[in-house]
Structures are given as C-alpha cells and as structure tokens.
Amino acid sequence: MAKKSVWSDNRFWQRSAAWVTGFASILLIWLTFDTSVQIAMGTDADLQNGVTKRVPGPTVINYKITYEMSTARGHEVPVIGEKELFFGRDDYSEEEAGALLHLGKLGSQTKNCMNCHTLLGNGAYYAPDLTKAWLDPAWGPEGSMQAMTGKETKEEAMAEFLQHPSTYPTHARMMPNLGITAEEAKGLVAFLKHMSSIDTNGFPRNFGKIKGAVHGK
Amino acid sequence: MFEAMTDVVPSFFAWLNQGPLTLTIFLHTIIILPMFWIYKQEKARLESES
Numbered sequence: 715m716a717k718k719s720v721w722s723d724n725r726f727w728q729r730s731a732a733w734v735t736g737f738a739s740i741l742l743i744w745l746t747f748d749t750s751v752q753i754a755m756g757t758d759a760d761l762q763n764g765v766t767k768r769v770p771g772p773t774v775i776n777y778k779i780t781y782e783m784s785t786a787r788g789h790e791v792p793v794i795g796e797k798e799l800f801f802g803r804d805d806y807s808e809e810e811a812g813a814l815l816h817l818g819k820l821g822s823q824t825k826n827c828m829n830c831h832t833l834l835g836n837g838a839y840y841a842p843d844l845t846k847a848w849l850d851p852a853w854g855p856e857g858s859m860q861a862m863t864g865k866e867t868k869e870e871a872m873a874e875f876l877q878h879p880s881t882y883p884t885h886a887r888m889m890p891n892l893g894i895t896a897e898e899a900k901g902l903v904a905f906l907k908h909m910s911s912i913d914t915n916g917f918p919r920n921f922g923k924i925k926g927a928v929h930g931k
Numbered sequence: 932m933f934e935a936m937t938d939v940v941p942s943f944f945a946w947l948n949q950g951p952l953t954l955t956i957f958l959h960t961i962i963i964l965p966m967f968w969i970y971k972q973e974k975a976r977l978e979s980e981s
Contacts, residue, residue, distance in 0.1 A: 723973055726969060
C-alpha cells in the first residue's frame with residue numbers, strides 16, 4: 715500500500731484553514747475596537763492639558779492650527795498652538811463648539827460637498843481636497859482667496875466665499891451657488907477648521923507641497 | 932530593520948505597521964508555526980492508521 719502524504723490529506727488543509735480564518739477574525743475584531751479608541755474625539759480638558767489626540771475636541775476652533783513636518787514620523791502633522799480668534803471669539807464652550815461642528819457636518823451632508831470635494835479621503839477629486847483646506851495659505855492673510863473676498867480674517871473669507879461661490883472666479887471648475895446661509899457657512903468653516911486639526915498620518919500627501927502650507931515654507 | 936515607534940499612541944497595531952520585518956515575523960509566528968504543529972499531528976495520525 716502506497717504511503718499517504720500529509721500534503722494530499724484533507725484534514726491537514728481543513729485544520730490549517732480553520733486556524734488562519736479563526737485567528738484573522740479575532741485579530742480584525744481587536745483591530746476594530748483598537749481603532750475605535752484611537753479615533754475617539756478628545757475633550758476640552760485634553761486641549762488645555764496638551765494631550766495629543768488624533769481627533770481633538772470641538773473646542774480646537776479656539777486655537778491656532780499649523781502644519782509642521784515631523785521628522786520622526788516622516789510626514790506633516792497638525793500642531794495646535796496658541797489661542798486664536800474664530801469669528802471674533804476664542805472662548806467657545808465645548809457645547810457651543812460642538813453645536814457649530816454639528817451644524818457644519820450636517821451642512822456638508824445636505825449640500826453634498828463630497829459630490830465634488832474630498833473630505834478625509836471620502837469623496838471626489840473634481841474640486842480641491844478639503845481635508846486640510848483651513849491650512850491652505852490661499853486663505854491666509856497673504857492669500858489670493860482672502861484678498862478676493864475682501865475680508866480681514868480667514869474664517870470670514872471662507873464664510874463669504876461659501877455663501878457666494880459663483881461670484882468669485884476661482885477655478886476652471888467654478889463652485890455653484892448652493893444657497894448656504896451665513897449661519898451654515900459659519901458651521902461649515904468650523905467643521906473645516908476642526909477637520910484640519912485631525913492627525914491623518916500626513917494625508918493628503920501632496921498638501922505639504924503647496925507653497926506656504928507647512929510652517930510658512 | 933526595526934524602526935522606532937512613531938505612532939501617536941503606541942499600540943500592538945502600530946508595532947505591526949512599523950516595517951516589513953515586524954509583520955513578517957508576526958505572520959510566520961501565527962500562521963506558519965502552528966501549521967508545522969498541525970502537520971506533525973496529521974502525519975502521526977496517518978502513520979498510526981496505516
């Protein structure tokens with residue numbers, strides 16, 4: 715009788731497959747919970763105590779956000795700095811800031827920003843990626859967008875543009891007028907400011923190449 | 932070879948993602964080594980049956 719090989723034995727492959735599938739399932743369930751913890755939003759206390767969170771609390775809109783190269787991590791990271799006025803205030807409470815972000819989030823969904831823009835990797839590339847739009851120097855004090863709207867601050871310039879996008883010839887593909895109200899625009903700008911403070915492991919990769927985006931370089 | 936831990940929060944999955952070697956060692960440990968064990972068990976079973 716010919717000696718039976720283990721390699722042609724069904725049970726060996728069944729047991730191996732069961733082991734790999736079972737272990738991978740456990741690993742993926744663990745990864746799900748690990749990720750949930752890591753992407754949980756921080757609090758106002760975290761911001762005051764300098765605790766670094768991937769997703770800072772809503773009161774991050776009270777602070778100046780810059781984008782700096784981290785040599786250790788090999789990509790740019792958002793850095794939360796000093797207090798900064800946002801629509802004339804830097805004392806938004808956790809509830810007020812949260813309500814503003816919520817309004818902006820709902821606004822971005824009802825106006826379907828993702829139909830043209832990309833937010834945190836979701837959406838389209840018909841229009842510019844908005845993940846780090848708040849940090850785009852074009853909206854800064856020397857930026858062309860702020861100059862075009864004639865506003866004094868970044869947030870006012872963005873809000874003005876969002877309310878009357880078709881007034882400003884910005885891009886070969888101009889943004890249509892979506893009927894965004896002043897309050898909605900304020901919420902959307904807060905939403906964008908908060909989004910720019912999220913540590914996205916350097917995504918989008920090409921953002922740091924915009925002149926002036928990273929630490930004024 | 933082994934890179935420094937640079938993730939925001941050091942975790943098992945951050946370690947797994949540090950470079951190709953950590954992932955390779957991990958996958959060989961949890962997939963290949965148990966398969967040697969299963970192989971030996973099945974070989975012993977086939978020999979005892981024949």
